[in-house]
Amino acid sequence: MRLSGFLGAGSATSMTSFFSWTFFMVFIPLCVISYTLVPNKLKKYHLLLASYVFYWLVSGELIIYLLLSTVSIRCFGLWLDRMQSKMKSTFSTVPKEKKKETKKRYIKKQRLIILLAVFLHIGGLLFLKYSAFFTFNINKLFEHFNIPVVLAIPRYLLPIGISFFTLQALSYILDVYHGVIKADRNIGRLALFLGFFPQIVEGPICRYSQTAEQLWNAGPVKYENLTFGLQRFLFGMLKKLVIADRLSPIVIEIFDKYNEYSGAIIALGAVSYTIQLYMDFSGSMDAVIGIAQIFGIRMPENFERPFFSRSISEFWKRWHITLGTWLKDYLFYPIVTAGKMKKLTASARKKIGNHFGPLLAGSIALFCVWFCNGLWHGSGWNYIFFGMYHLVLILSGSAITPAVNKINNQLHINADSFLYRLMQMVRTSVLVVIGELFFRANGLRNGFAMFGKMVTGLLPSLPDKQGLINVLIRTGRNSKDLIIVAVTLAAVFAVSVLNEKRISVRDELAKRKILIRWAVFYLLIVYIIIFGAYGAGYKPIDPLYAQF
Amino acid sequence: MTDTMKKALKCVLFIAGLAGILFVLSLVFYPKNNEKEDGIIDVAANAILGEPENTIDVLIIGDSESINSINPLRIWEQQGIASYCCGTSLQLLSYSEYFLHQAFKSQSPKIVVLETNEIFRQVTLDDLLLHQLEMVFPLFSFHSRWKVLSFRDISPNVDFTHMDEEKGYYFSTVIRGADDSEYMKETSEEEPIAAINMFYLRRIRSFCKEKGARIVLVSTPSIVNWDYRKHNSIKRISEEEGLEFIDMNLMREEIPIDWSKDTRDGGDHVNYFGAEKVSAYLGKYLSGTGLFENRRSDPAYAQWEVNLKDFNKRTEQYKSGNGS
Numbered sequence: 001m002r003l004s005g006f007l008g009a010g011s012a013t014s015m016t017s018f019f020s021w022t023f024f025m026v027f028i029p030l031c032v033i034s035y036t037l038v039p040n041k042l043k044k045y046h047l048l049l050a051s052y053v054f055y056w057l058v059s060g061e062l063i064i065y066l067l068l069s070t071v072s073i074r075c076f077g078l079w080l081d082r083m084q085s086k087m088k089s090t091f092s093t094v095p096k097e098k099k100k101e102t103k104k105r106y107i108k109k110q111r112l113i114i115l116l117a118v119f120l121h122i123g124g125l126l127f128l129k130y131s132a133f134f135t136f137n138i139n140k141l142f143e144h145f146n147i148p149v150v151l152a153i154p155r156y157l158l159p160i161g162i163s164f165f166t167l168q169a170l171s172y173i174l175d176v177y178h179g180v181i182k183a184d185r186n187i188g189r190l191a192l193f194l195g196f197f198p199q200i201v202e203g204p205i206c207r208y209s210q211t212a213e214q215l216w217n218a219g220p221v222k223y224e225n226l227t228f229g230l231q232r233f234l235f236g237m238l239k240k241l242v243i244a245d246r247l248s249p250i251v252i253e254i255f256d257k258y259n260e261y262s263g264a265i266i267a268l269g270a271v272s273y274t275i276q277l278y279m280d281f282s283g284s285m286d287a288v289i290g291i292a293q294i295f296g297i298r299m300p301e302n303f304e305r306p307f308f309s310r311s312i313s314e315f316w317k318r319w320h321i322t323l324g325t326w327l328k329d330y331l332f333y334p335i336v337t338a339g340k341m342k343k344l345t346a347s348a349r350k351k352i353g354n355h356f357g358p359l360l361a362g363s364i365a366l367f368c369v370w371f372c373n374g375l376w377h378g379s380g381w382n383y384i385f386f387g388m389y390h391l392v393l394i395l396s397g398s399a400i401t402p403a404v405n406k407i408n409n410q411l412h413i414n415a416d417s418f419l420y421r422l423m424q425m426v427r428t429s430v431l432v433v434i435g436e437l438f439f440r441a442n443g444l445r446n447g448f449a450m451f452g453k454m455v456t457g458l459l460p461s462l463p464d465k466q467g468l469i470n471v472l473i474r475t476g477r478n479s480k481d482l483i484i485v486a487v488t489l490a491a492v493f494a495v496s497v498l499n500e501k502r503i504s505v506r507d508e509l510a511k512r513k514i515l516i517r518w519a520v521f522y523l524l525i526v527y528i529i530i531f532g533a534y535g536a537g538y539k540p541i542d543p544l545y546a547q548f
Numbered sequence: 549m550t551d552t553m554k555k556a557l558k559c560v561l562f563i564a565g566l567a568g569i570l571f572v573l574s575l576v577f578y579p580k581n582n583e584k585e586d587g588i589i590d591v592a593a594n595a596i597l598g599e600p601e602n603t604i605d606v607l608i609i610g611d612s613e614s615i616n617s618i619n620p621l622r623i624w625e626q627q628g629i630a631s632y633c634c635g636t637s638l639q640l641l642s643y644s645e646y647f648l649h650q651a652f653k654s655q656s657p658k659i660v661v662l663e664t665n666e667i668f669r670q671v672t673l674d675d676l677l678l679h680q681l682e683m684v685f686p687l688f689s690f691h692s693r694w695k696v697l698s699f700r701d702i703s704p705n706v707d708f709t710h711m712d713e714e715k716g717y718y719f720s721t722v723i724r725g726a727d728d729s730e731y732m733k734e735t736s737e738e739e740p741i742a743a744i745n746m747f748y749l750r751r752i753r754s755f756c757k758e759k760g761a762r763i764v765l766v767s768t769p770s771i772v773n774w775d776y777r778k779h780n781s782i783k784r785i786s787e788e789e790g791l792e793f794i795d796m797n798l799m800r801e802e803i804p805i806d807w808s809k810d811t812r813d814g815g816d817h818v819n820y821f822g823a824e825k826v827s828a829y830l831g832k833y834l835s836g837t838g839l840f841e842n843r844r845s846d847p848a849y850a851q852w853e854v855n856l857k858d859f860n861k862r863t864e865q866y867k868s869g870n871g872s
Contacts, residue, residue, distance in 0.1 A: 021677035223555045480695050518562060522569055529570070530577075530691045535678060536589050537692060 236286025263457025610663025628842030633716030726815030771815030
């Protein structure tokens with residue numbers, strides 16, 4: 001039996017899921033054992049090799065995009081570095097009166113380099129991911145204006161994780177430009193920063209300053225890191241296999257056949273999808289962070305209990321954090337700090353006051369952020385609408401804040417009381433669920449149809465037991481599935497409450513006696529094995545964010 | 549004892565403890581009967597577990613092609629050979645191997661017929677790993693039985709009582725004809741077979757050899773699923789591996805399938821009328837091996853006669869316009 005038959009290009013696409021048997025029963029153990037066996041000096045090369053083997057197995061020949069991105073950011077980084085050094089050396093020789101002009105000239109040159117880098121990286125992403133969407137819409141326009149031209153819709157194979165590693169690549173170049181980091185000559189370190197195997201599929205979107213050095217200086221596997229990493233991985237597995245994957249067929253059924261269901265069932269579908277997405281994505285993040293921890297790498301968190309948020313703005317500081325901070329640092333700030341925008345803000349401040357002035361000017365930057373956020377998630381109008389929806393919520397939230405504060409003061413309402421905070425959390429969650437309905441709907445038209453049916457039909461159709469029974473029968477599920485989902489959600493919620501109080505369950509558990517610890521771990525493993533949605537009768541569900 | 553050794557020992561003990569728990573839970577979760585209510589999936593195929601010991605002469609494994617094409621009751625009627633079809637929809641070779649192991653626990657078939665279409669349905673690494681786990685700890689196979697678990701499951705004793713009246717065959721009289729003008733156009737090209745599938749095929753062959761059973765590769769007629777490329781591949785591997793191979797798709801005279809009415813879904817599967825022709829040929833082939841005696845007068849097989857009578861009654865009802 002030839003091994004190449006098993007390990008051919010793209011032969012293990014199921015490994016895009018961290019909870020596939022191949023990944024966690026073969027790839028990870030082999031990786032950890034071989035990592036332990038290689039000398040410390042070579043560990044970084046081992047991680048790099050493992051990352052490229054992983055990418056080869058899941059993406060095959062499309063690995064070329066990752067390689068090109070790595071080579072490209074190295075070249076651009078060094079080019080910028082040379083330009084910055086040249087500027088410094090020229091600076092010391094030119095007379096004082098010409099310094100400003102020299103600086104301007106060099107900054108302009110650097111901006112051109114950045115522009116070229118953005119054009120290549122974002123252009124590549126746009127071309128691969130969005131050309132079908134753009135062509136489709138151009139055809140629609142032609143049709144609308146009776147122009148007898150139909151463009152062929154291109155279809156390209158999308159490299160796994162391209163949306164994630166492209167943003168990482170750009171953050172590196174922009175950080176070099178801003179002088180946050182020095183350009184790296186070491187292509188191995190850059191390749192590992194960009195291609196580290198746990199993070200490449202779904203992020204988190206790391207900065208060079210956060211992980212590059214850690215990865216390149218990775219030391220031996222420590223027992224504590226191994227156990228803590230595995231515990232985090234198991235917690236992620238619980239979220240994904242027991243909750244998200246068990247809800248998946250219910251979500252598919254309701255969203256695909258919403259016409260056959262009442263408003264109450266559509267609302268159930270929207271809530272189920274929101275839970276599924278959160279459990280799927282945050283579960284995968286637990287796996288990524290857990291695996292990285294085994295190697296002693298500390299990855300940035302991507303979620304901080306988003307459903308405890310009191311406003312939509314806060315929600316986005318807790319949900320997909322690394323995407324939010326990327327857009328804030330590399331899109332929002334450059335726009336609001338641009339010369340023209342500063343002038344606009346100052347002028348608006350004079351005309352409409354200190355609150356609404358900056359808000360109005362900032363809304364232009366926010367529009368760009370949320371348009372890109374929506375489009376980043378996928379090539380569809382529903383994703384763009386999703387972005388715009390959150391933009392409107394954030395802007396309106398900011399606009400009414402002074403009025404709400406005033407009313408609260410006049411009515412002597414304590415905004416920090418538990419009930420008030422709970423009301424805010426529920427309100428935020430409801431708004432998020434509505435957004436996710438549009439996000440998940442099969443097209444924007446269906447999204448509006450579902451939303452309309454949900455709003456008009458929710459109360460009259462409650463509780464719609466028969467509708468629920470129909471959903472369960474059609475998906476081969478029963479009430480016991482819902483009970484298991486509810487019980488597991490309650491457990492995850494309890495852990496979230498403790499985390500919100502800055503109590504680490506893993507730390508607390510580590511203080512207990514070995515018998516208690518082991519009993520908890522055995523219980524968790526057996527719980528996942530018994531209640532996990534896998535094997536006969538279940539279809540493996542790819543991680544939801546891997547497709548974005 | 550050094551700290552590292554202590555930690556290594558802890559890891560080993562933890563894994564051993566987990567294995568123990570999984571072993572005990574596997575006993576609890578293993579179905580105690582083979583009825584649908586007991587959490588059994590693919591009930592018809594698993595009903596072989598309910599057949600009396602050592603009564604099955606021929607075991608058939610494969611995907612939906614096998615259960616649509618081969619009617620064990622017709623083979624019984626014409627040749628007196630007791631065959632059983634453990635085919636299931638979209639069956640993978642890993643699942644076929646599972647049925648093989650299950651069947652040989654209580655049966656000793658002399659011939660195993662493997663329908664070849666599934667050889668081209670790739671077993672993934674994930675399927676392979678889960679399958680290996682299921683073999684060691686049946687809990688992984690039957691974990692979804694938590695919904696039907698009862699106190700009875702605490703006892704490890706099993707009693708399989710359910711038998712399938714049609715011995716795994718899928719009866720369908722639906723007619724949706726197909727165009728066979730492009731069917732089996734000759735070529736020298738081959739359809740590739742995945743390495744994992746070859747691995748399983750060889751394991752199935754070794755298992756059958758060990759149990760003293762002959763393995764016969766059979767390609768049942770299908771316009772949608774079969775072509776000359778697949779024929780060439782199976783022909784080559786059958787020669788390389790020393791296996792018998794019957795390609796019914798090339799036997800237009802011996803098995804005269806009329807594609808305008810012998811298929812239920814446009815050439816994907818044959819219907820009852822097609823299965824009659826396939827089963828008649830296969831029965832003759834099996835009889836011709838000289839391995840089997842006609843058991844129709846054997847009182848131990850009285851139930852087969854009852855099942856055959858019921859089946860014929862059903863088909864008669866259909867022919868007279870009263871059946872479905």
